Amino acid sequence: xxxxxxxxxxxxxxxxxxxxxxxxxxxxxxxxxxxxxxxxxxxxxxxxxxxxxxxxxxxxxxxxxxxxxxxxxxxxxxxxxxxxxxxxxxxxxxxxxxxxxxxxxxxxxxxxxxxxxxxxxxxxxxxxxxxxxxxxxxxxxxxxxxxxxxxxxxxxxxxxxxxxxxxxxxxxxxxxxxxxxxxxxxxxxxxxxxxxxxxxxxxxxxxxxxxxxxxxxxxxxxxxxxxxxxxxxxxxxxxxxxxxxxxxxxxxxxxxxxxxxxxxxxxxxxxxxxxxxxxxxxxxxxxxxxxxxxxxxxxxxxxxxxxxxxxxxxxxxx
Numbered sequence: 001x002x003x004x005x006x007x008x009x010x011x012x013x014x015x016x017x018x019x020x021x022x023x024x025x026x027x028x029x030x031x032x033x034x035x036x037x038x039x040x041x042x043x044x045x046x047x048x049x050x051x052x053x054x055x056x057x058x059x060x061x062x063x064x065x066x067x068x069x070x071x072x073x074x075x076x077x078x079x080x081x082x083x084x085x086x087x088x089x090x091x092x093x094x095x096x097x098x099x100x101x102x103x104x105x106x107x108x109x110x111x112x113x114x115x116x117x118x119x120x121x122x123x124x125x126x127x128x129x130x131x132x133x134x135x136x137x138x139x140x141x142x143x144x145x146x147x148x149x150x151x152x153x154x155x156x157x158x159x160x161x162x163x164x165x166x167x168x169x170x171x172x173x174x175x176x177x178x179x180x181x182x183x184x185x186x187x188x189x190x191x192x193x194x195x196x197x198x199x200x201x202x203x204x205x206x207x208x209x210x211x212x213x214x215x216x217x218x219x220x221x222x223x224x225x226x227x228x229x230x231x232x233x234x235x236x237x238x239x240x241x242x243x244x245x246x247x248x249x250x251x252x253x254x255x256x257x258x259x260x261x262x263x264x265x266x267x268x269x270x271x272x273x274x275x276x277x278x279x280x281x282x283x284x285x286x287x288x289x290x291x292x293x294x295x296x297x298x299x300x301x302x303x304x305x306x307x308x309x310x311x312x313x314x315x316x317x318x
Contacts, residue, residue, distance in 0.1 A: 010069035021075030076107030
């Protein structure tokens with residue numbers, strides 16, 4: 001684990017805020033011994049904020065919380081395509097970003113970030129129902145409607161409420177490591193690994209039940225990452241032809257089956273590097289990559305660093 005400095009999180013509640021979107025970052029980053037975060041819920045001003053879906057919020061803090069925070073979450077809100085947030089809110093978001101805070105939008109909160117101009121020329125997403133509206137209202141934003149979340153470094157966006165959990169776990173993984181992220185996912189009874197590239201939904205000419213058709217196959221594979229896994233083996237486990245499995249897997253996850261397996265293996269390697277003293281060669285065998293050289297190659301390609309440097313990052317300060 002890296003040195004556990006306190007991370008300060010502000011959740012900015014706008015008029016019409018959606019209850020799930022507000023609750024997700026507040027709960028994921030809730031202050032506890034294992035979580036070095038402090039959360040403050042704020043609004044344009046302290047007091048009562050009228051939310052969406054029949055709920056209102058009593059917030060203790062105003063926009064000064066954005067100057068305090070390291071991470072600012074903007075939950076989704078109703079009718080985001082009608083009006084921009086108040087100028088004071090937009091200015092406070094810009095000032096927080098200029099000071100070095102990360103800005104993260106859940107669902108239609110992306111409209112508030114787009115109003116700052118900070119998404120211009122960047123890739124972003126929002127709830128699939130509003131992707132066209134976001135692109136029309138902010139044509140300089142590259143809107144990707146087929147992903148769960150987008151990490152552009154200092155500005156992050158996510159799709160609907162459930163993908164807000166994925167975004168929060170992604171941030172937590174970057175801050176504290178895979179083990180902490182997986183622990184939080186278990187506490188939330190949420191999927192520990194859904195990549196940002198996974199599709200929000202799949203438009204089909206013939207309607208089919210929505211959901212994770214190959215979720216059981218992916219779960220099966222996650223328990224066998226140290227074993228040989230081939231496209232044909234995965235397709236047999238799913239009970240479909242290999243070509244059909246490959247095509248539909250891409251539609252469902254945004255990755256080919258073997259790309260997904262590789263990323264899952266690298267994710268497991270990250271956790272073993274954080275939590276064990278096993279050598280790189282041993283870990284490579286554990287996760288199904290055979291040799292340390294092979295692990296280093298794919299680790300560098302996917303994460304832009306080496307296993308040894310990654311391990312040093314998570315042992316400094318201990």
